[in-house]
Amino acid sequence: MLWGMKPVEQQAAYGLAVDKIKQMIHLGLLLSGERMPAERKLAEQISISRVTLREALRILESEGYVTIRRGAAGGAFVVEEVQLREMAKCRISGDPAAAMRVFEYRIVAEPLAAKLAAIRRTPADLKRLENTLLEIGKASSSGELRRGETTFHLSIVQASANRFLLNSLEEALASLFLPLPNGELSPERAKSLMLRERVFEAIRDRLETEAEQRMKILVEVDQSRLPERNVA
Amino acid sequence: MLWGMKPVEQQAAYGLAVDKIKQMIHLGLLLSGERMPAERKLAEQISISRVTLREALRILESEGYVTIRRGAAGGAFVVEEVQLREMAKCRISGDPAAAMRVFEYRIVAEPLAAKLAAIRRTPADLKRLENTLLEIGKASSSGELRRGETTFHLSIVQASANRFLLNSLEEALASLFLPLPNGELSPERAKSLMLRERVFEAIRDRLETEAEQRMKILVEVDQSRLPERNVA
DNA sequence: CCCAAAGGTCTAATAATTATACCAAAATAA
């Protein structure tokens, strides 16, 4: 045969840790200003040594994702929103086609996930989804809103119980690292909540086709808001 | 936040090599009886040391994927088809739902890939696709047919230029490690060729919608042949 | 002012990977 096997690339443990933490920030699960667990605790949680974790934190610091403060009440803090915005804008201008790639994928993958979720969701899945809706309802900042939305989408993929969808959508959602919107919070939140509640109800009532269609609308709305965000 | 970060799992280089080679076999790109390149050459090609590669080969040998012979004209050979069949049956019976998961994903992902390929395909992409069709036409065994088909599908995903599709479909296709069919070759081959030529023409002529629909039919046909294969 | 909680530093041990040389088997050509 043609023997075109690409090189095996073993990733360093610190590099994997960097990627994981970056992904949390890109997904909006780690918010600006939040403090991460103390080095000793976090290292244990993610099963790497403290030294290795510190290497990762150095990199995140040097790339401008976190600032590290010493002393009691110190630790690694996600940088302020202004700085994240700046970085997000940079990433977008570096690859303007990236967002299109994400949405052309989401628009078929997420409706499928919703349809499968309607078929396979367990009571635990429903509970988790309900909680994300509560989180969205209570959100008092665009960061919190974003976090609730992401959790909602990831919970649906998880409920779909299809690992191909789970892996790829996690990556797709994370690679869409957009600046948070500036506008008024409450109309945004109300609309987000309404659309997602409709998806939730379809999944709860096992209405496959409804779930699929409503999710498609949801992703389309998400996409239509794109131009508002990546302008200066 | 909830601080549920999953452990970082650094994979050993030999493990990555094992996975890569297994994937080639599962995809049908490495055929039964084929000899892999000599250790020294292969190690260099995939950028790991010979010692590490040998660890990988030991594992593949112990799991029954390859047999290793010494001396001139020796090397690592993919085991015979009977044995691969046995292993494939084992994998299927170990997780009967796996094939369903693969097809429920393929049936939306591959039509999307075909549609995007129709939009973005370059002359080089077309050339590559044409070659896979020739390969299918010349196939003189079910192994060779399978190899051509896999190459065709992967080439389309590559032409779609969407990394989410590429990563996940590669994994999905590889995880569908089915025993090769036993029946007559030439009707199989003729049908396979006809269906894929239709997809190719749509991509060549930039007919997005046609490409999408024809690929959907192709995957459905693939799926409909499933029951013939995983019986004894 | 002290102390607990955090990051910062150092050292030694372990494990994975690499580079290199050399040995042993087996097919093939002289």
Add this chain to the structure above:
DNA sequence: TTATTTTGGTATAATTATTAGACCTTTGGG
């Protein structure tokens, strides 16, 4: 048959990444 070449098999030493643990330094709050 015999020599040669091509292959896998083995051994050793160096390097690097990762870990474990002890200890120092900073800093905010009681």
